[in-house]
Amino acid sequence: MRNGFVVILFVMIIALLAACSESDDTASQKQKNQETPVETVQAKTGDFVVEKTVYGRMEPLSMTPVTLPVPGEVDDIEVVEGDHVSKNDTLFTLKTAAGKQTIKTPKDGKVLQLKAEKGATISNENPAAMIADGDKMKMELSVTSALRKHFKQDDTYDVQFNSKKYKAVVTYIGAMPEENGLYTVKAEVDNKKDVFIAGDIAALMLPVKAVKDTVILPTAAIVEKDNQSYVYLVKDGEAREEKVEITEMQSDESAVEGNVKKGDQVVVNGQQTLSNHSKVNATERQE
Template sequence: MKKLMIIAGILLIGLLTACTEEDQSNEEEQERVAPVEIAEATEGDLVVESSLFGRTAPNSMTPIMLQNPGEIDVLEVEDGDMVEEDDLIATILTPAGKQNVYAAKDGKIVNLEAEEGAMVSNSDPLAMIADMDTMKLQFNVTADMLSHIEKGDTFTAIINGTEYEAEVSKVGQMPNDTGLYAVEASVDNEEGDIVTGVVAQMNVPVSRVENTILVPTAAIVDESDETFVYIVTDDQAVKTTVTIKETQSEQTAIEGDIAEGDQIVVNGQLLLSDGTKVDIIEESGE
């Protein structure tokens, strides 16, 4: 009889201990607070852009031609010099006498390889004058992309990290050997910051989602075929299922039980589950 009472007492103590530990675990779970960063949901239009990549080139290239072949007596410029219209470029000794060669327009001297004393022909240019005040951006695009571009359109171009306004000056109507279409745009380069042959990126809008709820793309969580965000309500994370309408890098257009001004978690989602207490440590834009 005593043994039974002892065994019963041990079981009771074990049960009470287990209940106490479970209560403590639940209490600790309820008291856990996750640090998060948030941003507000907004309402507006989302413009989806596609980026084209090409190269810069002078707006025009004007050849410097000689009337007669001969020997360079005096060369007034070097490759890379800037000249103005009617500047003296060179004096050539020809069978017909001395010939002065002048710049036909403003620009930069390029492709000048001859030196004083060298014999030069009148069949090939002595050099070229490149118009660098305006630069061409040259792209090759697909037929689908061509449908979004018209001559005279203006788009944002990025060259060496700087944004420029680019105006489309040429839209090819026939594909080249690769099946792509040539597109050219021009940007102002009066400051001379753009050089020839560098990569240019031009962003072309291809679609627009109007009057939609926008959230930072960083807030979107994809898990087990479910897409959701966490809304902060009364210092708690509320898991909210959403449907993505369109995404453009930093912003995503969504549908769901979300309104303009709702606080959306953009950092710290991995620590959350529905109902987790949160501590807002930073709000995006502050």
């Protein structure tokens, strides 16, 4: 009787192990056949330009002082700080010992550093206001000798400010370093829409190197593992792992060498969960 019970128990254990094994195999097969959703872009080729970010401060292109002929008491004010004025517009009137004086703007521009307050007495020793150039700003940069050599007089460069791009034309490249060992570079930026105010810091994008005729991929597509760089290409519904060598890298794009060619579908989203020959459901990213 006891021997019969042992036999039955043994058979039950074997059956349970077989069922577990079959369940594991089924799960493994399902996982193998499951498609991972991924997003792809097409690899492209071309010249890859490496840029350095150089920060500069915005200042008015020119500042013209408004000087008073004599001291006096401010009687009436026609403008406020930041107003745009034309040449010979009235800024304010002044009560003086010789009678009322009308103070006019000497040029077109923007009113800055306005010292006049109604009823206040102001002297003629310092400017009562400054008229800044209203259409352009001056961007002043301090750069190393290594970066200075990449600037060219009258060339146009991209400037980024508040997530938007503008154009700057280089007007001056210092030939001698300042006391801090850096060189001064100046550029003009259009400001007709009053995007910039004095003191704003903007980023100038300086091209310093170009890799000729290379494969260019989104940096996000590159996966690092085991001290190697890889990308996943989608071919015949599968992810194919390809080793690449990064020749130049920027935050958004990188130049690479490897078994990747123009037009290949490169995974840019979902690649972290892939392995070689993973089944994928690929959607091309719309630019």
